[in-house]
Amino acid sequence: MDRSVNLLDLALGFDEPSPLRGKVVLIEDCVETSGSFVLHQMMKRVLSPHSSDALIFLAFARPFSHYDRVLRKLGCNLSTQKTNNRLVFVDMLMMKCSDGDDNVSGVAKLFREIQGTVRKLGNVTNRNITVMVDDMSLLEIAATNSNSDHVLDFLHYCHTLTCESNCSLVTLNHEDIYSSMERPAYLLQMVCLADIVIKAEPLASGLANDVHGQLTVVNKGMISSKSGKGSSRNKLQNFQFRIKENGIEYFYPGCSRS
Amino acid sequence: MAAPNVRTSSFSRNISVVSSSPQIPGLKCGPNGTTFISTGIRDLDRILGGGYPLGSLVMVMEDPEAPHHMDLLRTFMSQGLVNSQPLLYASPSKDPRGFLGTLPNPGSSKEDKPIAPDLDQGESLRIAWQYRKYMENQKSSIDDYSNDFDMRKPLERQFLAGRPIDCVSLLDSSDLSVAQDHCATFLTKFPRNSSNIASIGRIAIQSFCSPLCEYSDKESEMLSFIRLLKSMLMVSNAVAIVTFPPSMLSPSSSTRLQHMADTLLSVKAIPDGDKELEKLLTGYKDINGFLNIHKVARINTQVPVILEAKTFSMSLKKRRFLALECLNQAPVDGSSGTSYGTSGSCSGSSKSGALDF
Amino acid sequence: MADSIFRKLRDGGEEGELAPALTIEETVVSPFALDVSCYLLANLSSSILAGKSKSEGLVLVTFSRSPSFYLQFLKQKGIVVSSSSKWIRVLDCYTDPLGWIDQPSTGVTEGPSLVKLNKCVSDLKRLFSSVIDAGREMVGDGKTRFSVAIDSVNELLRHSSMPLVSGLLTDLRSHAQVSSLFWSLNTDLHQEKVTNALEYISTMKANLEPFCPSPDGKRNALENLFLAHQDFGKGRFHVRFKLRKGRVRVMSEEYHVDQTGINLSPISSAESVIAATKSLIPKVHFNLQLSEKERVEKEKVVLPFEHQDHGKSTEIYDGRRTLADGKTEATPLSSGELQADVVSSGKGGEIIYFRDSDDEHPDSDEDPDDDLDI
Numbered sequence: 001m002d003r004s005v006n007l008l009d010l011a012l013g014f015d016e017p018s019p020l021r022g023k024v025v026l027i028e029d030c031v032e033t034s035g036s037f038v039l040h041q042m043m044k045r046v047l048s049p050h051s052s053d054a055l056i057f058l059a060f061a062r063p064f065s066h067y068d069r070v071l072r073k074l075g076c077n078l079s080t081q082k083t084n085n086r087l088v089f090v091d092m093l094m095m096k097c098s099d100g101d102d103n104v105s106g107v108a109k110l111f112r113e114i115q116g117t118v119r120k121l122g123n124v125t126n127r128n129i130t131v132m133v134d135d136m137s138l139l140e141i142a143a144t145n146s147n148s149d150h151v152l153d154f155l156h157y158c159h160t161l162t163c164e165s166n167c168s169l170v171t172l173n174h175e176d177i178y179s180s181m182e183r184p185a186y187l188l189q190m191v192c193l194a195d196i197v198i199k200a201e202p203l204a205s206g207l208a209n210d211v212h213g214q215l216t217v218v219n220k221g222m223i224s225s226k227s228g229k230g231s232s233r234n235k236l237q238n239f240q241f242r243i244k245e246n247g248i249e250y251f252y253p254g255c256s257r258s
Numbered sequence: 259m260a261a262p263n264v265r266t267s268s269f270s271r272n273i274s275v276v277s278s279s280p281q282i283p284g285l286k287c288g289p290n291g292t293t294f295i296s297t298g299i300r301d302l303d304r305i306l307g308g309g310y311p312l313g314s315l316v317m318v319m320e321d322p323e324a325p326h327h328m329d330l331l332r333t334f335m336s337q338g339l340v341n342s343q344p345l346l347y348a349s350p351s352k353d354p355r356g357f358l359g360t361l362p363n364p365g366s367s368k369e370d371k372p373i374a375p376d377l378d379q380g381e382s383l384r385i386a387w388q389y390r391k392y393m394e395n396q397k398s399s400i401d402d403y404s405n406d407f408d409m410r411k412p413l414e415r416q417f418l419a420g421r422p423i424d425c426v427s428l429l430d431s432s433d434l435s436v437a438q439d440h441c442a443t444f445l446t447k448f449p450r451n452s453s454n455i456a457s458i459g460r461i462a463i464q465s466f467c468s469p470l471c472e473y474s475d476k477e478s479e480m481l482s483f484i485r486l487l488k489s490m491l492m493v494s495n496a497v498a499i500v501t502f503p504p505s506m507l508s509p510s511s512s513t514r515l516q517h518m519a520d521t522l523l524s525v526k527a528i529p530d531g532d533k534e535l536e537k538l539l540t541g542y543k544d545i546n547g548f549l550n551i552h553k554v555a556r557i558n559t560q561v562p563v564i565l566e567a568k569t570f571s572m573s574l575k576k577r578r579f580l581a582l583e584c585l586n587q588a589p590v591d592g593s594s595g596t597s598y599g600t601s602g603s604c605s606g607s608s609k610s611g612a613l614d615f
Numbered sequence: 616m617a618d619s620i621f622r623k624l625r626d627g628g629e630e631g632e633l634a635p636a637l638t639i640e641e642t643v644v645s646p647f648a649l650d651v652s653c654y655l656l657a658n659l660s661s662s663i664l665a666g667k668s669k670s671e672g673l674v675l676v677t678f679s680r681s682p683s684f685y686l687q688f689l690k691q692k693g694i695v696v697s698s699s700s701k702w703i704r705v706l707d708c709y710t711d712p713l714g715w716i717d718q719p720s721t722g723v724t725e726g727p728s729l730v731k732l733n734k735c736v737s738d739l740k741r742l743f744s745s746v747i748d749a750g751r752e753m754v755g756d757g758k759t760r761f762s763v764a765i766d767s768v769n770e771l772l773r774h775s776s777m778p779l780v781s782g783l784l785t786d787l788r789s790h791a792q793v794s795s796l797f798w799s800l801n802t803d804l805h806q807e808k809v810t811n812a813l814e815y816i817s818t819m820k821a822n823l824e825p826f827c828p829s830p831d832g833k834r835n836a837l838e839n840l841f842l843a844h845q846d847f848g849k850g851r852f853h854v855r856f857k858l859r860k861g862r863v864r865v866m867s868e869e870y871h872v873d874q875t876g877i878n879l880s881p882i883s884s885a886e887s888v889i890a891a892t893k894s895l896i897p898k899v900h901f902n903l904q905l906s907e908k909e910r911v912e913k914e915k916v917v918l919p920f921e922h923q924d925h926g927k928s929t930e931i932y933d934g935r936r937t938l939a940d941g942k943t944e945a946t947p948l949s950s951g952e953l954q955a956d957v958v959s960s961g962k963g964g965e966i967i968y969f970r971d972s973d974d975e976h977p978d979s980d981e982d983p984d985d986d987l988d989i
Binding site: 031032033036037062063065066069073093138141142174177178208209212243244245 | 291482486489490508509513516518522552553560561562
């Protein structure tokens with residue numbers, strides 16, 4: 001299984017167990033290059049048979065059937081993990097935030113739900129829980145009926161989970177939505193909260209069959225109270241990728257195998 | 259004219275299930291457990307790897323100066339009606355039903371095969387021997403899947419009469435709730451459960467954020483509508499095509515819509531009497547406009563579809579049949595037309611700025 | 616230099632004077648205000664414990680990190696905070712700022728040193744009194760003073776308007792028992808106006824400037840993050856002190872962030888860093904505009920290299936007879952006298968030019984680079 005510790009895994013520190021404990025990861029992508037494959041890879045990592053880590057997945061962009069098929073090709077059976085209580089898949093496709101009128105907004109309810117699940121899942125010792133959101137921009141749309149600030153509050157509360165329960169928080173957002181704004185508070189706030197920012201973008205020369213794009217990984221490594229190894233802090237790495245059904249090939253620019 | 263080599267080897271192995279086509283006409287098995295329906299334009303079906311997959315949202319970015327998006331809508335709707343698929347059409351006009359009168363009729367493809375000779379020539383050069391079988395396969399099974407549409411001949415009554423067609427005017431209400439309800443009730447008729455597909459719905463929404471609509475200044479409402487439409491589609495056996503003028507929206511909202519699209523297309527007018535373009539593009543006279551393919555739906559897979567060319571010329575073959583072709587550029591600056599990036603994507607032309615958006 | 620900020624905070628203000636206040640400014644590209652705050656916290660705590668500080672207690676208000684984070688950090692620095700510690704109070708505004716959580720989470724031990732505040736971000740009056748109460752609990756009602764640290768004002772600014780937040784900060788500063796105050800701010804998240812307002816009410820400003828500043832001034836802060844490359848985590852640390860006598864002291868150091876925290880070192884390159892102050896000195900005025908009269912006069916002057924007539928051979932006055940027309944009427948000028956004449960006669964300006972040698976040809980229209988062989 002671990003034969004495939006690829007460049008991205010290394011950049012995230014997956015050569016050691018649960019490197020993202022208490023960390024916040026933000027994936028940024030754009031219309032031309034989707035960053036969802038990074039999510040898939042991290043899902044697979046979290047649900048790896050060697051650990052007892054658990055995943056709470058908030059799906060705004062795709063239904064379960066999609067992720068089930070994609071992850072199965074990567075060698076990970078989501079349905080089994082569901083029954084094993086290692087995966088809690090929350091279908092948010094039809095979520096509307098206007099429901100909550102009793103002075104608690106819809107996102108607050110959502111957070112409570114997550115918090116409850118985290119507490120339930122956290123019974124297993126030495127278990128790291130990861131909360132993933134597959135599309136923050138859709139959460140923003142779903143919540144705008146009330147107030148876009150609520151989404152930032154939601155983020156803040158999710159951040160408290162990383163401190164309180166040592167959860168990891170992995171989110172995906174589309175950077176190009178905000179590029180026309182002068183001060184995109186929403187995205188900036190997400191970047192500020194993140195320990196690691198991963199950006200997927202097309203190559204300057206356009207898309208090609210053997211290179212699908214490039215990834216930039218910024219490990220801001222906010223100051224941490226746990227004394228870890230100093231290697232990963234303040235690192236910026238850049239590599240290219242090629243997405244395949246059963247995995248992703250990463251290589252340094254110019255080192256494509258094909 | 260090059261047939262775009264859309265798929266990797268494993269991809270095409272899957273698609274060869276074509277021959278064992280499903281029970282009801284107008285469907286084609288695609289990769290990863292998806293099912294295609296025809297776009298109504300054979301060339302577009304071919305470029306997209308089969309058509310639009312069920313459950314997908316197609317967004318078309320309009321050019322305010324050209325009506326090419328209407329052709330995409332018309333063929334999409336006609337194809338559905340010919341294959342007896344229920345239709346929901348919404349537009350910002352007072353009488354949306356009137357638009358049905360402008361739908362094209364299937365042409366008699368036996369006498370005038372509009373694109374076949376061209377296609378064969380290109381294929382014999384480009385496509386490896388074992389793929390030919392697949393191409394022939396496709397041709398034989400194609401007839402109950404897609405048709406050629408004669409853009410000058412209105413759709414015959416038999417295809418319209420008694421068919422389940424719902425027309426909605428986007429002008430009627432001040433918000434999108436009416437359209438929302440229509441979509442929701444329409445889509446509940448095509449729930450996705452198990453593998454057997456009973457029937458397929460098509461939704462066509464024209465000029466979604468037209469300034470004529472009262473809701474057009476409420477961007478969050480429009481985004482919310484599309485999000486819910488997309489969510490509903492994902493669990494139904496239906497395809498929705500929505501055209502919108504991106505210039506009517508703020509850049510960020512426009513980008514949001516583009517992100518929500520499974521298949522993202524845009525159309526562009528071609529400048530008339532442009533000497534430079536005339537020199538650059540062979541067949542300039544017949545070209546009416548350009549079609550750009552920004553995104554091809556990826557359902558149940560993480561692998562992106564990389565097209566060899568993204569820009570295609572739209573023209574009417576025999577003045578009747580809509581055809582899409584790779585741009586054939588005169589070899590000006592040594593671009594041979596085979597290497598990616600210099601070929602069809604019209605990056606070599608001086609007009610690239612105007613065509614890429 | 617960072618020591619001098621720390622000393623200011625430790626010593627506090629004079630009696631009857633507003634407490635010194637420090638804004639620590641960070642950006643998306645240099646997000647290390649937290650490191651600076653931690654550095655100051657550790658130093659302040661140890662000086663309070665050693666009794667070297669004028670203030671005898673510290674109230675820490677947390678918005679961006681949980682209290683446990685800070686307690687762990689202090690522990691690492693050898694400062695143990697027990698629940699009965701008399702010198703520190705932590706106000707937790709991080710865990711539940713809006714009151715979303717129904718039941719309090721179990722497992723967090725709450726001693727007197729840790730106070731949880733719910734729904735605190737919008738009710739600044741309550742926040743103020745909580746801070747003061749927490750301080751009084753520590754040091755009593757008398758004249759003993761305490762320091763206040765706010766880890767980030769960004770959350771506050773998101774929920775309350777800027778005047779309210781700066782009002783809160785000023786109220787804290789002017790309270791008799793507050794000896795010093797510092798807070799941090801991410802300037803990318805708010806309008807420039809907000810940053811300016813907070814700078815206005817503070818006596819010190821520390822600002823983290825990354826290396827390789829954006830090429831075109833203010834670009835998208837996000838893009839800059841990815842342009843930072845290997846210089847991420849390094850940069851300049853600038854501090855501006857407003858001194859009592861009305862001066863501003865500007866100091867700069869280089870910072871480098873690693874796992875242990877922020878490290879500061881003197882600037883290695885000899886580049887001038889106080890360029891900002893130079894703009895204070897008025898520039899020397901050159902008047903480049905001509906009045907109408909001056910312009911007319913200027914146009915009258917005929918310069919010797921201008922060809923004066925068309926058709927004629929080139930004739931340039933150089934103070935000597937040219938070789939070609941030695942016999943013509945040219946008046947040999949032997950300097951001195953004529954110059955004086957011209958000036959005294961008030962005829963206007965004249966440029967006198969002596970040709971160096973006869974080898975030199977008169978100016979012509981020829982391209983001087985004609986013979987250049989490229």
